[in-house]
Amino acid sequence: xxxxxxxxxxxxxxxxxxxxxxxxxxxxxxxxxxxxxxxxxxxxxxxxxxxxxxxxxxxxxxxxxxxxxxxxxxxxxxxxxxxxxxxxxxxxxxxxxxxxxxxxxxxxxxxxxxxxxxxxxxxxxxxxxxxxxxxxxxxxxxxxxxxxxxxxxxxxxxxxxxxxxxxxxxxxxxxxxxxxxxxxxxxxxxxxxxxxxxxxxxxxxxxxxxxxxxxxxxxxxxxxxxxxxxxxxxxxxxxxxxxxxxxxxxxxxxxxxxxxxxxxxxxxxxxxxxxxx
Numbered sequence: 626x627x628x629x630x631x632x633x634x635x636x637x638x639x640x641x642x643x644x645x646x647x648x649x650x651x652x653x654x655x656x657x658x659x660x661x662x663x664x665x666x667x668x669x670x671x672x673x674x675x676x677x678x679x680x681x682x683x684x685x686x687x688x689x690x691x692x693x694x695x696x697x698x699x700x701x702x703x704x705x706x707x708x709x710x711x712x713x714x715x716x717x718x719x720x721x722x723x724x725x726x727x728x729x730x731x732x733x734x735x736x737x738x739x740x741x742x743x744x745x746x747x748x749x750x751x752x753x754x755x756x757x758x759x760x761x762x763x764x765x766x767x768x769x770x771x772x773x774x775x776x777x778x779x780x781x782x783x784x785x786x787x788x789x790x791x792x793x794x795x796x797x798x799x800x801x802x803x804x805x806x807x808x809x810x811x812x813x814x815x816x817x818x819x820x821x822x823x824x825x826x827x828x829x830x831x832x833x834x835x836x837x838x839x840x841x842x843x844x845x846x847x848x849x850x851x852x853x854x855x856x857x858x859x860x861x862x863x864x865x866x867x868x869x870x871x872x873x874x875x876x877x878x879x880x881x882x883x884x885x886x887x888x889x890x891x892x893x894x895x896x897x898x899x900x901x902x
Contacts, residue, residue: 655779655865656739658751662707673745681705681725682718683728684723685882693882697726711878713737730880738865738875740779747882752873754839755855756861757872759808759818782862785835794848797870804831806843806848808870817870822850835864839876 640695654670664679674686695717699705705719710865713735715728728749735752742748747827776793782787791800797817798809808821821841822832822844831845838856841864842849860877867873 631846637794640822644768652758654741656707656709657867658713658736659709659739660709668741670743670745673741675747677707677717679705681717681719683707683828684744688861692745692902693747695726699725708753709737709739709749711735711737713749714751715739715880728880732879736873736875737879738863740863740865740872742779748861748878749880750861750878753873753875754857754862755853757808757818757839760869765836778866780833780835780864782835782837782839782860784835788829788831792866792872794866794868794870797866799831799866799872801831804829804843806833806851808866808872810870818849818872824850835862835874837862839874841872842883847856883887 654668656668656679662668662675662677664677664681667676668675669675672688676684676686678684681697683695685693692895697717704721704877705717705725707717709715711734713732714730716724717726719725730749732751737749737751737753739747739749757831779890782790786792786799788804791798793799796810796812800807800809804824805822807816808818809816809888818829820832820843822843829845831843831850834842834844836842836856837859839862840856841853841857842850855874859876862874862878864872864874864875
C-alpha cells in the first residue's frame with residue numbers, strides 16, 4: 626500500500642520541503658485509488674521495482690536495469706507525484722493539478738487497484754466488485770510504527786489458493802481452517818471474517834478459486850461450498866487482502882503496460898502509453 630492519500634497532498638503541499646517523505650514497505654506492490662507515490666517512493670515485487678523519480682519520470686526496473694518508463698520529465702527537483710484516480714487512470718502530476726503523463730484509460734468512477742505483479746507487469750484492475758464485510762482492521766495508532774513484512778497477498782483469476790496456502794498482508798492472514806476460509810488478525814488471534822464452510826463427509830481437499838467472472842468460490846473437489854455471488858464481465862480479475870484486513874475483488878483489467886493474455890483480455894483494454902528501454 627502507498628501513502629499518504631491524495632488529500633494529504635492538498636493539505637500539506639506547501640510544507641513538503643520540511644517533511645520527511647514517507648517510505649513504502651519494500652514488499653508492497655499494490656496501489657489503490659487516491660493513493661500516491663511521491664518522488665523517492667516505489668512499489669516492489671521480487672526483482673521488479675516501480676520508482677517515482679524527482680524529475681517526474683516513472684521507471685520500471687528489473688534487477689536495477691530499467692525496462693519501461695513514462696516519457697514525461699520535468700527539470701529540477703519537482704513537486705510531482707503518481708496517483709491512481711477514481712476513473713482507473715494512472716497519472717503523473719506536477720504542482721497538484723498539472724498532468725505530465727497518464728495511462729489514457731478512463732473508466733466509470735469507482736475503486737481501482739494497480740498491481741506490479743511477479744512477472745514485472747504493471748496492470749490496473751477495477752472497479753472493486755466485492756469485498757468482505759469485516760471491520761476496518763483492529764490496530765491502534767501505536768501499531769502504525771510496527772513494521773511487519775508483507776508477503777504474497779494477491780490472487781489472480783484462474784489461480785487457486787489451496788488448503789495449507791495463505792495470503793498475508795502484515796498482521797492480516799487469509800487461510801483455511803478445516804475448509805473454513807478465515808481472515809485472521811495474527812496479533813490478537815481474532816477472526817475478522819469467515820465463510821462458515823465445512824466438509825462433513827469424505828476427505829477434505831478444499832481450495833479458494835477466483836473465476837474469470839470475478840466470482841470467488843470455496844470448493845472441495847468439484848463441490849462448491851461457498852461463493853461471493855458477485856459476477857461481472859469475463860476477463861482478468863484480482864483478489865487482494867487489503868491493508869485494512871478486508872478481502873476485495875477488482876476487475877476486469879482496464880490497463881497494462883504490456884499485453885497480458887490474448888485469449889482472455891477484452892479488446893477494450895488499453896496498453897502501453899509509455900516507452901520501453
